[in-house]
Amino acid sequence: MTLSALPATVPDLLRLLAVPVFAWAAVRDVRTRRVSSVVWIPLALLGAVTLVWDGWVAWNAGEFAWGAFLLPAAVSLGLVVPIAYLFWWFGGFGGADAKALMVLALLFPAFPSYAVAGREFPVATTPVDAFSFTILTNAVLVGLAIPIVLAVRNAAAGRIAPVMFVGWPIAWERATTTHGRLLQTPDGRTYGGLDLDALRMYLRWRGLTLADLRDEPDHYRNPATLPDDPNPPTDGRVDAGTILPDGGTTRHTDEREAELESESADGFDDSWGADAFLEDIEGSAYGTSPDELRAGLEVLVAEETVWISPGTPFLVPVFAGLLLALGYGDLLAGVFF
Template identity: 60%
Template sequence: MSSPISDLLRLVAVPFFALAAYRDIRTRRVRNVLWLPLVSVGAVLFVADASVAAADPFRTRQFAVHAAVSLGIVAPLGYLFWRVGGFGGADAKAIMVLALLFPEFPVYYLPGDTLPLVVPPLGVLSMTVLSNTVLVGLAFPFVLAARNVLAGHVALPMFVGRPARVPDVATDYGSLLETPDGFTRRGLDLDALRMYLRWRGLTLSDLRRDPDRYRDPASLPPEGERGDPTDGALAAGPAVADGGEALTPAVRRVADVDDPWGAAAFLASLDGSAYGTTPDGLRAGLEVLVAEDEVWLTPGLPFIVPMFVGLVLAVTYGDLLFSVLTLVVGV
């Protein structure tokens, strides 16, 4: 068990993760500087707790096991999931920070009780936060589906997406759930859409007003006049939505030219990738956006949001998964 002072100091993580969750919802970006204070606090408290544990052979072994699991398993899991594309770099950093800050369960004394209420035998809080996060995330599709049903939006993708007016798409985060061939889980990323529009110096309404013109790669601006695609964040460059008037939907078709929409030229001009977007994927998304007034898109659930909820649950209630397993085995 950590010292009471160390446990109280660790609660500084809660407001930091609340801020990270807020920024992730609003911008899908979390700056690295946010994690630096938590890393500093975590490192100091880790050394302090290790020093206290060294005075007792049993606590030394216990702390060593908890630290080995937290830093040797939980932290590498964050890095591994980032490397395989399971989530973003900020999510990986958040998991690593938790692994350093919470190798053990804290104890908070209240009148008549102590928190957390449910402590699993292993006693590694960072692992509990991770399992809580997964369980909270599993509830998201059902909440989303319920909201869609209440709004009268009943369709195949209602568990993973929501409908949106096309003029609003350029100021949304997420990805399309549609292609000209129907629904898909791997539609055009809206960050990539903004990168493309900034590169061409256009708004989404420009494309919808005259799709035949802009399908032709001859309409691309000369190389020296192409814009900075940025990283696709809303605040990273010029606006790509002008609140344009209602437009007459275009007819979906395939342009009889090489490289329709200049999609391949755009992606080839980038130093990196546009969130895994392919020329065909970009073209498919653009065809949907110039042909429809409303589309389904997935807002996604930034991983740090359920992680924040999982952290709050971990330091108050404790381990949700252990409670569920205990209940099942008890039945």
């Protein structure tokens, strides 16, 4: 039966169930930077079922069909999965990004085929026919376009700066409800400033708001103002809950009260209590150093507007790459072949 007579095979139709799940995961990743591993389990099972289904059909269809199935499946599982794992291992991908690509390698080893209104999709295929690799290359192209979009957006608003390709300015109030990384230090622009998740961890640990720090920066720079019984810092996510006031229980001894009265704002061994915070919590607060935390706090208590890198999670280009692959096919093949 030809494609024009049949909209798609049953496995290909089942694969479309992944599209709304990937849409939800991409939105979730943008809003919280957290996607539960549970999301990928049913998709991986679906991918395993459709892979075996297609393999069984190809085996029974003869040697030519089996070869046409085996090559893209081998590329998908033997190339895309290792690439995803290695990029995660070396820190190029987040865990959700790597798992998403691995799931896609199972779900879409070969190009699916859909007929809509007499037209066949995807339009542009490749000689190897490995669809998950096409999704990956499409995602990389989308990711490379993001800096261009940021630069155009900033240029249109008259914001010309060296970091205009990687970020945009926000009001200081949004720093505690936004994901990303500061692109400023007291000395100027930087490409690797304070992670805003680490900022939220610090504020929750101290039981303070950013507004509190801005109201009395000289006071809170003094490590003697640190709480005796800090709050759990959580993992820095935006939706981790409200900040408990005063770090749970803040009690100053006579000695610490004397420190508050006598030490100058610039004379502390541990300004802002950055060392104490990082020593007290489990983990490294996303690799934040004490100096990086202090620099970020100095910017946030002084500036009305700060530049941040939104740090768009790769799951967003992956979802866009999936949609482009289903609707058009391989972008590179469309350009070069």
